[in-house]
Amino acid sequence: MDMNAVEAENLTVLYGGQPALEGLTFNVEEGKTMLLLGPNGAGKTTLLRTIAALHSEYSGKLLVFGEPPHKARDLISYVPQSHSLNERVPLTAMEVVAMGSIYRESFLHFRIPTSAMDKAKEVLGFVGLAGMENRLFRELSGGQKQRVLLARALMSDPRLLLLDEPLSALDPSARVEVTAVLSKIKRERGLTMIITTHDINPLLEIGDRVMLINKRLIEFGKPEEVLRDDVVKSVYGPLARAVKVEGKLFCITGDAHIYHRREEM
Ligand SMILES: Nc1ncnc2c1ncn2[C@@H]1O[C@H](COP(=O)(O)OP(=O)(O)O)[C@@H](O)[C@H]1O
Numbered sequence: 669m670d671m672n673a674v675e676a677e678n679l680t681v682l683y684g685g686q687p688a689l690e691g692l693t694f695n696v697e698e699g700k701t702m703l704l705l706g707p708n709g710a711g712k713t714t715l716l717r718t719i720a721a722l723h724s725e726y727s728g729k730l731l732v733f734g735e736p737p738h739k740a741r742d743l744i745s746y747v748p749q750s751h752s753l754n755e756r757v758p759l760t761a762m763e764v765v766a767m768g769s770i771y772r773e774s775f776l777h778f779r780i781p782t783s784a785m786d787k788a789k790e791v792l793g794f795v796g797l798a799g800m801e802n803r804l805f806r807e808l809s810g811g812q813k814q815r816v817l818l819a820r821a822l823m824s825d826p827r828l829l830l831l832d833e834p835l836s837a838l839d840p841s842a843r844v845e846v847t848a849v850l851s852k853i854k855r856e857r858g859l860t861m862i863i864t865t866h867d868i869n870p871l872l873e874i875g876d877r878v879m880l881i882n883k884r885l886i887e888f889g890k891p892e893e894v895l896r897d898d899v900v901k902s903v904y905g906p907l908a909r910a911v912k913v914e915g916k917l918f919c920i921t922g923d924a925h926i927y928h929r930r931e932e933m
């Protein structure tokens with residue numbers, strides 16, 4: 669039986685009574701990867717944080733593995749867009765990863781048990797950073813840092829991984845590097861992932877579903893069904909395009925990014 673990792677029905681999420689997301693209905697089947705797209709301010713981060721039980725002002729139905737989000741917390745890892753590590757503190761890669769297991773228990777007693785160190789080493793290997801355990805986090809490249817943060821997210825053996833713009837602020841080669849790790853997580857661990865992204869192209873290969881939102885649900889389905897030219901234009905503005913090159917789908921939204929920035933100015 670296929671199980672839904674996330675199930676939302678008529679989900680409305682609010683801040684101080686003001687809706688940021690309205691009437692979303694969708695589901696994400698276990699083991700699938702959903703790419704969550706939408707312009708700035710569309711509510712992508714809000715949706716991830718609500719699923720992660722970090723924001724609770726909502727109405728409608730929201731279930732994570734059949735439970736309300738706060739009851740499914742142990743099954744979820746959320747990687748925010750920017751990490752909150754103080755880089756003046758000289759933490760090693762391994763310490764940052766090991767923090768993933770003590771995270772919930774205590775910030776005060778910062779003593780990492782040996783078992784956590786062993787596991788940290790293993791997950792660092794999994795993300796391709798074997799041998800980098802004792803390197804300082806702050807001295808790593810952007811792609812390596814993101815892989816350390818993914819390793820940290822895996823420490824708690826989650827079944828659902830929520831990633832907010834994991835490729836933003838990375839150069840093209842680092843994007844390839846991080847996408848390869850995401851692909852490996854999907855393939856070898858079978859995790860369900862929800863990934864928000866501005867630049868969808870590098871992630872299209874691992875996306876089973878695409879959800880386009882702009883406060884409301886615009887489209888939800890398989891990538892080739894959703895990413896039609898008219899749909900992409902309606903979300904990202906008239907300069908955006910969906911094109912097929914040699915049978916491969918690409919979305920050009922870069923111009924629209926400028927378009928939205930202009931609106932904000
Ligand atoms: N903590 C907050 N308090 C009030 N409004 C917020 C808060 N966080 C986000 N919002 C509002 O919710 C809407 C969606 O924001 P967000 O989820 O950050 O969008 P996205 O991640 O797609 O850019 C925006 O209008 C934003 O101003």
Ligand SMILES: [Mg+2]
Pocket residue numbers: 712713714749
């Ligand atoms: Mg956001």
